[in-house]
Amino acid sequence: YEKGTASPSAKDLVFEVKARPGGPLDTPHLAASTPSFSEPAAVRNAASPPPSSLQESKTTTPTSGEARRKATVLFGSNAGASEQMANEIARFVAAHGEFSVNVATLDEAATTNIAATDVLLVATSTYNGMPPDNAKAFLPSLSVSEKIKKGSLEGVSFAVFGLGNSQWHTTYMQYPREVDLALQEAGATRLVDMGAADMDGTTVEDSFEAWLSSLGTALGASSTEGVAAALEAESARLEEEASKLQVVDEVPKGRILFETAADALAGANEIIDKLLAKGVDASDEVIKELAKDRIHPLRVHQAPRELCTPGCGRSVSHVTLQLTTKTDQEPAYRAGDHLEILPCNSSDLVSMALDALGIAPEAPVAWHLGRGTRRQARGAHQAFATKPVLEPLYIKARDVMGFFPDLAAPPSKKCVAKIAEHASGCPKAIAELAALSKDAERFSATMADVSLAELLARYRGRVQLDLGLFVALAKPMAPRFYSISSSPSSPSDDVLTLTVARVSYVTKTGRVHRGLASSLLGDAQPGEGNILGAVRRMTSGFCVPEDASAPLLLVGPGTGLAPMMAFLHERRARRASGETLGKAVLFFGCRSDDDYLYKDELAGMLKDGTLTSLHVALSRTSGVQKVYVQDLIAANAKEVWSLMRDPSCRVFVCGDARSMAPSVRRAFIDAAHSAGGMSVSSAESFVGSMTYIEDVWAG
Template sequence: MESFTFPLDISELPSTLSPLLRTVQSFPVLPMLKPSSVPDGVAAVLVLLSALGYMTRGRMWDKPDPYYKVWFERPQLEDGASSSKGAITRNVAQRLEESDYQAVIFWGSQSGTAERFAETLGRECHTRFGINALVADISDYDAESIAELQEKHFAIFLLSTYGEGDPSDNAAGLWDWIKRIKGQATKLKSLRYLAFGLGNSNYKYYNRVLDVVVDALDAAGATPLMPPQRADDAEGATEEDFQSWKDDMFALLRGMGYEQKTVAYQPTVSVEFVEKVHSENDGPVHQVSVHHQQTSLNSAIFPLPVRNSRELFTAGDRNCIHTELDLGNSDLVYKTGDHIGVWPCNPDEEVERLLETLGLSGRRQDTITIAALDDSAKPKVPSGSTLEAALRHHLEICASVSRKTVFDLAQFAPTPEAETMLTRIGQDRTRYEQFTSSTHITLARLLQLSSPLEPWTALPLSFVVENLLSLQPRYYSISSSSVISPRRIALTALVVNKEVADENKSTIHGLTSNYLLSASKLPLNTKVATPTFQHTSTTGGEGGTVFAHVRKSKFKLPITSSTPLILIAAGTGFAPFRAFLAERAKLHALGKPVGRMLLFFGCRSPHSDYIYREELEKLQETLGDKLRIITAFSRDGNNKRVYVQDRVAEESETVLEMLSAGANMYICGKASMAREVDAKLEEAVAQQKGMKESEVKNWTDGLKKRGKWKADVWG
């Protein structure tokens, strides 16, 4: 090393750099660094400053915040609150002892249904039987402490199953503990429990979480107070299945010596009208859910203009729309394979019907305040909304009404005839199922049907808010590639309209699909009158604005573009594969290596609902022998119905060969279709490789764990 001075006149440099250059003029540098011009000198200064900044980061600047971790800690007490017992314990047995609880209701929930059931059950245990029950998010407590529960207590498990027989995210700790205690016969000898599972029989691993947990508890010596029961959402029976299980549980409690009381309605929220003078300067109507939270998986909700909508079906009386949501200058980003959650609003007809039956049409624009009267109550409507906004944007007024709600409504009936009708339906499951199978029953339609002449003026608004679910988003697989279309999200939606076999030949309209059709301003293919919706207008006049957020997905293309792909879809399940193929075609056009792709696509007919057919033909031209398309048509004018799983069975040798060569397989569509595809492939691998049932299971599980076999399916 040797030192030297820059052979530059400092006066030639900008005044801001002169002091810096004086500092480094005698700095030791390598002999080959001989700046001889002003740009070279400036470059040398910048290099030295960068090095200095790098070495002093964290000591002289950008120091870590010592309290940064607080942002990720879960608060267990209210701000400023204190307790003589210190922080709330994670030992559930200790919590029950300290707070004089008689039971604990654990919930494991992915979508919120099990959590809602647990809160309802906790309130009813207290009001009907005087049982003080702790309603507990399983993740709030150490699962190991369940083993310490005393025999005087009992536990209730409400557990959901989703995906490939997976537990909910908040039940991960319980799941790990259950696996550890399996076979320890005396581990839980003092535990008494009841269990109810939430699942869908269209999925391969229907209620697997409940089965695994119950088997492990029994094997470890726990005592079931009654056999476990299961909800089946395949036919939309979850609410009724829960009600039936709850009836059995209440009968059990009566048999255990608990006295059941007849309880008058006790609201958990107060809903009041308040005086408010409206002016032109009032802010926008509350349209965004109070429950949605931005997380690592879910973005915030944004208003997105609808652009470039078009009809995909070429014949028939159904609609299937392609529409694009413009991200504009918003912070919303997505990746190929993600989901878009669309937040609909309720149609004008149902809003008007409910206001009229409640006798509140004249108060639609009056402001309401909502306050929780119970610790477990969570407001579904933001306080300060108008009554109309609450019914239009925040509550599921188009959903069917549960049997319990039918029965509870009877006490507020405006006529003796209405009370008798609702009581009879609410008390008898068979009568309720017959009634709902032949009649489309929303809350407004039920009130109107039971009392066509008298409005329900005695029905408290708090009852309406409590018994209607919060309006939820509907998720769609994004059908555009973020590489090709980073500021436009495309979605593909089949517009659902289901006819009901009642005397009025009424129709159940899919809420969000009809909402999107309305926003797209496309003509209707159906002859049935469709609902009308309010939309915020956008510039350009192409369509309305919808509220939406992005949910991250693991349904992703492999990092290496040369990885072969097997894509299996029926109907709108093709949506994410449109994005996958477009992205691969772009890479191929740029000269990048692209793996072999085998696409199975099923629909009714090539002449009516073969969606994106022209696009697929162009992709075939672009990709050549890299893409092979195999179609299955279930209503193609002949007697034989061919489904996508049949084509997979016919091509099973090719599919298994590609999987053995490292291909990634993706299935998208209805869960029943995916289950059939699984069965066909498992049968094929058993025959072709001579595997036993256990070996086949290990083979499929291995592919799924390595991310080589992925499914994105629904109901």
């Protein structure tokens, strides 16, 4: 207070704010870590010897690079897997010692002279057949460059590695293939055939290593050198990954051990929010990345409602969830969006794996969020961006085992080899395991149906593997996607619904496998907060058109009906607010009346004009011939054509990618031919020129 005054004044009042000891914000290191945000993330240099983390290496010119050949590694990646692989490729190439290596995004390369490099290596993923967000400018830059069109990439050697997921059957690896072809057409010389890793399978690492090894040979290394460099790159990766999770004896004083994964996630999100609020440069790429892909706990708003007749052999749940955080999107979701869910392993597999490794379920684990680079496949590892250096969070071993590795997936050959390496006490069985990991044919015949947890259980107590290393070796738990079946106008912009078909089957080892995410969602009860997820938007334009009068042709058999329900809810709300709706025709398919989803709701929508007409294909009704949606499109070709011919008409198709989507497309072409009087080839180009958007997957 000011001397001489009667009462204290607030003039020089200073507040000192301290985090509550043990609270989630009790992270005294934060101030020290902040500067790492301002490091440049642009073109990274990886001149040999390889740095431990290319992500953090600064943009410098190679000191002794003059005599070396130049290699450029480019990546296109939304979720970090291709970026991770690009870094491994860079390490691998740098390990040869002959190259100076730069790593950059494909978009960064769009504005540089890639013809000046000797070797161009690309790792990229694809989203609905399109480029990832940081790769959109690359192909256009090739096609507009006259120089390149004329073959000025002639002196450049190239190789492409694609990441994709065969669940997206029709657009599997589409963008990596386009890049591969474009580079060839631009005159570059192919070093090795395009490599491909299917994230839906268990051979991602094997495919990548095989490609790296042939790349090494093509670059002039002996195969032994190639293998050695691949091994070196792999062991650096494993070490980095393993260091992220460490079982500790006790949680340091003043820190908390999170009771559940959802609590840990909420705590970490809070830390990240505070960091953002601290005013770190908002244009910083890392911050943007941090804010972009975050996962949040979701609340179960209502108990799930069964949509099929009990006992009919199918179960589909109407699940209602509430978003617990405001996003910068207004509203928080849009009809046509997806919800990404991080599932948890079943408790029996979690117990099996922890027991086999001798780790107590309640053991505290230090989770170093800020270490290393991002891992392949999105999952719990990437619930938070991993670049900022934060103090560890403390979580329980059961949550690590629940959310990080995919325990139900069969182990990779490399994982089996490591288990054999760390096992003791049964030499014959271990030798057999080691031999198996080296014999691809026998491996796939023997291991394809054995889950990682079951394999471990066979060696219970005999495998000395750290939790961190085990997680690094396992297939990361992949997120699951669900089409949102509500619209922000119904029920509300923070409550959404999903339409989830339960998965359940008996594995060849006799274990009952209940689909991880579908069971989690189907069983979720109000008050439970263990569902982790986030709204994701498709780049393909799968959303209700702005113009409400545009005619819609909607095809959604089975749970493919989900986004169509969202569209219809949106239309109903628009109609109520006075907009004039164009026609909307829905083709739905199910086996019989027993799994006729949302039958009453659809009847109501037909009655109030939200839906103009509804065609339902029944594929398994006794005494009646099997009918599929494509058959009904053919049978109603005149009506279909009357909408298709309108230039503002949109076609939306959702559901099975393998056979439904191609058959439906064929049926639309046939309708243009039969009812529109076009030749088959004109009908094909007509459908090709329509706004025809698919959201399809292969389960």
